[in-house]
Amino acid sequence: MTTPTPTPAATDLRFAYGTNGLTDLRLDDALALLADLGYDGVSLTLDHMHLDPLAPDLDAHTRRVGQRLARLGLTVAIETGARYVLDPRRKHHPTLLDPDAGARAARVDLLVRAVRVAAELGAHAVHCFSGVRPPGTAEDTAWRRLGDALQPVLEAATSAGVPLAVEPEPGHLLADLAGFHRLRRELGDPPALGLTLDIGHCQCLEPAPPADCVRAAAPWIRHAQIEDMRRGVHEHLPFGEGEVDVPPVLEALRAMDYRGLVGVELPRHSHAGPGLARSSLAYLKAAERTAALGGVAC
Template sequence: MSVRWAYNTNGLSSHRLDDACTLLADHGYAGVALTLDVAHHDPFAPDLARRTAALADRLGELGLGSVVETGARFLLDPRRKHHPTLVSADAADRARRVDFLRLCVDVAADLGSEAVSFWAGVLAAGLDRDEAWSRLVEGVAEVAEHARARGVVVAVEPEPGMLVDDLDDWCRLREVVPGISVALDTGHCIVSGRWAPADAVREFAPHLGAVAVEDMPRGVHEHRAPGEGDMDLRAVVAALGEIGHRGLVSLELSRDSHRADQLVPRAIETLRAMEVSS
């Protein structure tokens, strides 16, 4: 069974959204990982419902599935990257993040997306870790409850340096919020945590809500194109085949929009070659 490859729109930020989706379809991608952001499908711009319905129609015409990503850098705060979060000190800030994630769930439901992925946030200096964990659990539970009502899969992504840093942290979170799936970025496994990327694919197969692959230097959280880091991508591709993963598998190359015209075709060619040889 072939892997259903997708590409994240945060790596296509110099393209109009329709042009980006058309480019992916033309090169044989099965889907798009849509980062709701100022450049692409801004959830706070007017006529969201109409725009979402039009996008759903367009994705259907192109034969593209979707997942919704929520990691826009400055969408909620133009002066602070990735703020506010679910572990922000101020209750109003945390509520803004929860409201945003609930809105992303609504967009995903209207698009028929396979999942919504989100992360915990970085623990600010001076904040108590246990208190922040309690806030995180509360926020994730709110989002998960809304997602259940809308029939949407929510996947929490372990991010190096955040409160949910690795897969073991995700396991701890799932014990208290059992409805969540995991958004597994295999590159993160060689930055932090004890799981090798291919082993993580196999071990967490029943819980995969979203999957991302890209290359990455060992110990450095820097997303790179296939072949430009230390990841054993061939082993990851083989593991995805072994478990028969049916969901989209996305490439997240947010720093490479300036060469997306080259990477979009090159990346899928490289990954498909790995499928054949694994």
Template sequence: MSLRFAYNTNGLAHHRLDDALELLADNGYDGVALTVDHHHLDPLAPDALDAAERLRDRLDELGLDVMLETGARFLLDPRDKHEPTFVTASADGRRRRAGFLERVVDLAVVLRAETVSFWAGVPKPDVHLDEAWGWLVSGVQQVAEHAAQAGVPLSFEPEPGMLVEDAAGWERLRAELSGVPPLRLALDSGHCLVAGDLLPDEAVRRYAADLGTVAVEDMRKGVHEHLVWGEGDMDVPAVLHALQDVGYDRLVTVELSRDSHRAHQLVPQTIRYLRESAA
């Protein structure tokens, strides 16, 4: 089967959103992984839902599907990267994270997005991990109930260095949620090389039935740094062939958030590389 490829807008940070979408469509991408941010469909803006309706019309014109990412660095706090999260000590901060994700779920309804992807957060040094786990379960439960009512699939991403950093942690979290559809796995294949628990293609095969979204990029073993093809240890063809073998039909996304300065080069190079690797 043919895989469907998308590029993450966190790797197009210096482009206007419409310019980024045109660039992807002109290069033959099937969709976009939209990291909602202050400059790319700001979910905190009063007119965000209206903006999402206009964006959906534009995506239809360009023939692009969409999934939503929620890893913007300074959207909620301009002074503290990624904060607040589900594992922030402040109860108000945790409520802000949950409310933000609920807002993104509402945008996903308008956009007809394939899924909303999110992660746990990094506990501060003064936070007890058992307490942080309870906060995480409670917050995810709230957002999952909201998503279930809206009919939006949620995908949880294990992230190196966060409270949940591997698939085993995702399994534990999913098991502790109640009364909601199963929490899907947002598998960043490069993170498998960092965690070292599974080879990326093995993870695809093991969790095939639970995959909500999959990202590919190059990465070195044990180092959480998203790299361009050929700079790391990732066997990209093995991952793509595994996705084909298991019949994966959602968007396969590319996240190169540190390379926005050369997106005009990487966007066309990436789609050529992925198609050749999948052939």
């Protein structure tokens, strides 16, 4: 197993960039780019063009990626939001809510594989989401399916010592922080279950400002994603094109002593990935300085 990078000082935030926004680059080139730009880590989406979770040589490939990360000094979070990794014709299918038990099992298997990869790479969390409630499925039935499907994943995460961080996703069954807390309570608050907090999603649909969402969810945050977004519109935007007030968000993460990665999430911008990776880090560093000086805007 790759030795994890030592935990940073409490005042540090560690920034990452998502490989789902660098899909036009080979993984080696994407990792080298992020290291050269000064990122602390990478949010690594398991997908066919980078680290394929269904590859027959997954273990060997994972070891090679771990060696590459170590050479570059990058830490990692594992993301599982690849669009077509399981079904080449239906985006994000099958989900944990699929009416077909065999289809749900395929998603569970993917997540268990992701936990195994995360343990090998010394990742600080594995991300996942619920999926959209299928037509004709009662809400209570969908919640029951979600909880049942997550049980073997949580068992794997517990054994591996890697938190499973569920992301509230607009339009999904588990769409917001209230949904996360419902799941947490229904499962009996298992220690391995945490939260992926996407700051743009907070701007999009949470009643409180994003910085307040960070403070309210602090005990459960295991992974953080960040981008710009507008109220009521689920569109991931480069910084400066939306309405997120970033410095207070970074200050809230720092104040809660958040130790994971803060990963830029721009999955529809791979065509401009290298340039956006550069400008995003510059924006975040400037926002961090503004926050340290007590400012409220970049």
